Amino acid sequence: MVKILNTTQIKEWDAFTIENDPILSIDLMEKACRAFVQWFIAHFDQLQKVGIVCGSGNNGGDGLGIARLLNDWGYNVKVWVVKGNVPESLDFKQNLNRLEEKPVEITSKPGKGIFDSCEVLIDGIFGSGLSRPPEGIYAEVIHEMNETTATRVAIDIPSGLFADKHTANTCVHADFTVSFQIPKLAFLFPENERHVGKWQVVDIGLSKSYLKEVTAQNFLVEKKWIAKQLPKRKQFSHKGDFGKALLIAGGLGKMGACVLAAKAALKSGVGLLTLHVPKCGYQIVQTSVPEAMASIDEHDACFTSLPYVDGFTAVGVGPGIGQHKKTLKALEDLLNISKIPMVIDADGINLLAANNSLLHLLKENCILTPHPGELHRLIGDWSDDFHRLEMAKTFSAKTKCILVIKGAHTSVVAPDGRVFFNSTGNPGMATGGSGDVLTGIITALLAQGIDPLDAAILGVFVHGYAGDLAAWETGPISLTASDIHNSLPEAFKQLFR
Structure with missing residues (x-):
């Protein structure tokens, strides 16, 4: 650092x-x-x-x-x-x-x-x-x-x-x-x-x-710190040693978000992955992500009911789930019931922002990953970027959550006031689905037992590093979220050799 x-x-x-x-x-x-x-x-x-x-x-x-x-x-x-x-x-x-x-x-x-x-x-x-x-x-x-x-x-x-x-x-x-x-x-x-x-x-x-x-209080994350954070795999390891992640994602017309997050999670080392999706997404995930298991929601088009969460070591929720009132109720139930490490992104954040009475349900070190628009809905107006950071630090301290503010030099804000700025990534990553890939990466790292703050910092760095590798091949204009998760194997290989 x-x-x-x-x-x-x-x-x-x-x-x-x-x-x-x-x-x-x-x-x-x-x-x-x-x-x-x-x-x-x-x-x-x-x-x-x-x-x-x-x-x-x-x-x-x-x-x-x-x-x-x-x-x-x-x-x-x-x-x-x-x-x-x-x-x-x-x-x-x-x-x-x-x-x-x-x-x-x-x-x-x-x-x-x-x-x-x-x-x-x-x-x-x-x-x-x-x-x-x-x-x-x-x-x-x-x-x-x-x-x-x-x-x-x-x-x-x-x-x-x-x-x-x-x-x-x-x-x-x-x-x-x-x-x-x-x-x-x-x-x-x-x-x-x-x-x-x-x-x-x-x-x-x-x-x-x-x-x-x-x-x-402020740090720039560098490569040599990252290389020490991922646990080494032992010769006699099995899939149960690398965590069981649950991803609640996708909805009618937005199953791509689930697929992107799922593929990123699998390529980030999680041992077992379960996807909770609406009925409309069943065939999609079974075909697109055969390595993952599927849990089917009661609703045809959106997240409305909770799967059995015991046994999972981390949960990621939000990409593509929409903001239906039944989805809000299901998210509230999840926050009430689940005590395992959690990542909340996209519509999960939007639901919290529109219903801030739910914020008290967030568990300590829960990770929220807003882009600037979602952050604005969550914490309100700011006058400049320094003011934005101070408001984010206040929110993090109050809720005891970890905020991952996405963008160039993505900042990871800890509840104790420390801020970790990322040093990887490029403008080509400003593309739809990039955040879903990040959610999958961080969820997988959490599931493997990595400390939530370290998982957020590590996930952001690896995400940007994979994006840089992808941009080297495609250029920034043609870069897609799929290019990012397809570059994760090489990113992990280079960072943790």
């Missing part, structure tokens, strides 16, 4: 590294500059005209150091320094003195098209310590930077973007952001995509001991 720290912690981390490595501040800045330059030379060649716009604080000092190093690499670099009301830092002054050619100073409103000669424009005005919106000359320079057709690259964080709260002010619209050591929380929210662009983390050598000891 990568800890995502707030700006105060990042500042403390810098100071701790300087004091305990020990290393001079200017030398730590030089390491950051070299890490940025190594990334840069891998993406841009020396034939491109490079501009660097610097402030007068440490982010500007980074920009000056990068300018010097790029000059050494043979790049044609022009540097501007914005001279506003921010005092020059000591490291800025030192890197300024190291430059052979002095930068152009911007002391008043910049002329229109000032950066038009650049093919690549590097942003080094403000860093992550920004505490107030850019104003005056800074805002005017940022506006001109955004007007250029050059590729914009931000050093550590786009100038004007707040790392830990909503940004409503002028901000650089970067095409790429090269973040030092760890990503910033703001990078993981949809509202900031146009500011951050594609982001990449580079190692600048900050203290590992500080990171090990510091407490964090």
Whole structure:
């Protein structure tokens, strides 16, 4: 897990590294500059005209150091320094003195098209310590930077973007952001995509001991953590050792949701799978998913009656079940009776949102997997993505449920306030049935006895990883939910070899 720290912690981390490595501040800045330059030379060649716009604080000092190093690499670099009301830092002054050619100073409103000669424009005005919106000359320079057709690259964080709260002010619209050591929380929210662009983390050598000891509430899930979570299969294992899952899914015209979830569950290692479906779905599931057993509802078209739930080790409910009043009653009965780990998705969530008197029936660590529309129905309006996360954390704490908020960097919200952001997946997965596949994966992992929070985190990561493998073959435009579950075997093979 990568800890995502707030700006105060990042500042403390810098100071701790300087004091305990020990290393001079200017030398730590030089390491950051070299890490940025190594990334840069891998993406841009020396034939491109490079501009660097610097402030007068440490982010500007980074920009000056990068300018010097790029000059050494043979790049044609022009540097501007914005001279506003921010005092020059000591490291800025030192890197300024190291430059052979002095930068152009911007002391008043910049002329229109000032950066038009650049093919690549590097942003080094403000860093992550920004505490107030850019104003005056800074805002005017940022506006001109955004007007250029050059590729914009931000050093550590786009100038004007707040790392830990909503940004409503002028901000650089970067095409790429090269973040030092760890990503910033703001990078993981949809509202900031146009500011951050594609982001990449580079190692600048900050203290590992500080990171090990510091407490964090937000995490980015990485591959090496995932590989430790799936139990190894013993030589003399049998199907009963890998859980018995019940999937309550499908309805008239929506049996595809059941089939997708079922196939995903089977390919995620569950030992035995039973599908509870309406009468209209019997032949479909028996033909499409012969490995699963079928339990038939009393109703022809929707979920209205409970199967016998004793003996199952996990249940998933919701995909394609509809919102009939008899379905609502059956869901209420399930929540009253069942004490086993549960995943609720799709129409299951919609029924809870429309009948919030049922929320008190949710058992501790029940997993809910809403997409943004379902989440809105469940928790209400939010003003921005930071507010949405806080509302989700409040809901999770109140209900003691685990929320899986689907989307780019899907977030898994734990009842204790921790949030785990996913690092796999791609835009091609924004397709019908993708969420049904996720429900099947998580249900199967739960059935195998994996802790609910770990099952949610693991399921989300594997789902995204399979989607990435599928997109490699099909491209994002043609990707379907079936492609995702068909890629699960290779995903598990690669992750848990």
